Amino acid sequence: MVLTVRNVTKAYPGQTQDIAVLRGVSLDLAAGQSLALTGDSGSGKSTLLHLAGALDTFDSGEIEICGTPLSGLNDTRRAALRRRDVSLVFQQFNLIPSLDIQQNISLHARLGNRWDADWGRHLSERLGLAKLLDRYPEQLSGGQQQRVAIARALAVRPKLLLADEPTGNLDETASSAVMELMLALVSESGAALFLVTHSAAIAQMLDRQLHLKHGQTG
Numbered sequence: 001m002v003l004t005v006r007n008v009t010k011a012y013p014g015q016t017q018d019i020a021v022l023r024g025v026s027l028d029l030a031a032g033q034s035l036a037l038t039g040d041s042g043s044g045k046s047t048l049l050h051l052a053g054a055l056d057t058f059d060s061g062e063i064e065i066c067g068t069p070l071s072g073l074n075d076t077r078r079a080a081l082r083r084r085d086v087s088l089v090f091q092q093f094n095l096i097p098s099l100d101i102q103q104n105i106s107l108h109a110r111l112g113n114r115w116d117a118d119w120g121r122h123l124s125e126r127l128g129l130a131k132l133l134d135r136y137p138e139q140l141s142g143g144q145q146q147r148v149a150i151a152r153a154l155a156v157r158p159k160l161l162l163a164d165e166p167t168g169n170l171d172e173t174a175s176s177a178v179m180e181l182m183l184a185l186v187s188e189s190g191a192a193l194f195l196v197t198h199s200a201a202i203a204q205m206l207d208r209q210l211h212l213k214h215g216q217t218g
Contacts, residue, residue, distance in 0.1 A: 002192035003029040008061035023215035034193040036203035039212035045196040054078040087153035091168040093145040095137040102133040109155040123151040143174035163195040
């Protein structure tokens with residue numbers, strides 16, 4: 001199992017009392033599977049995604065990534081786990097303006113000493129970026145920039161890919177095309193995909209759907 005979440009709770013301090021965001025959430029995600037998390041704004045979707053990526057700490061319960069419990073890890077070990085096993089794609093592309101597309105795609109993989117030129121070339125070709133590698137982010141459309149972000153995330157061959165509204169900045173046509181490519185490449189890589197979306201159409205493209213309401217799944 002790539003991702004295991006068991007009875008996880010999370011609350012944030014309020015003016016008079018703590019505000020519960022997650023109230024005993026559980027889920028499992030195996031290698032090669034894709035799971036869409038839906039829910040209204042403020043339901044805790046992004047919070048759960050951040051917890052699953054070891055980007056924040058939870059109050060109770062347990063989260064395991066590839067069998068490693070997160071509750072016992074300090075910040076250094078959590079960062080090492082993220083570099084080794086987890087990649088993220090967000091609604092904002094977060095590309096580096098001063099680097100060309102080739103450099104943006106390979107940056108994280110090179111930093112982690114995990115760059116595979118053949119795999120990087122395959123990602124670029126499949127995502128329609130092969131002829132754009134010497135350009136800079138500002139020279140690309142929104143859809144193209146999101147494809148670069150996906151290539152960068154998959155270049156490290158993660159075991160778990162987390163995506164938070166990855167096509168939220170794209171129109172419906174571009175969104176569907178980008179999602180189809182991402183799902184195909186995730187399948188090729190064998191990664192597990194955990195995706196947050198407000199779109200029922202996007203959610204239906206994944207293997208499973210989970211709805212979050214008032215901090216609980218149903």
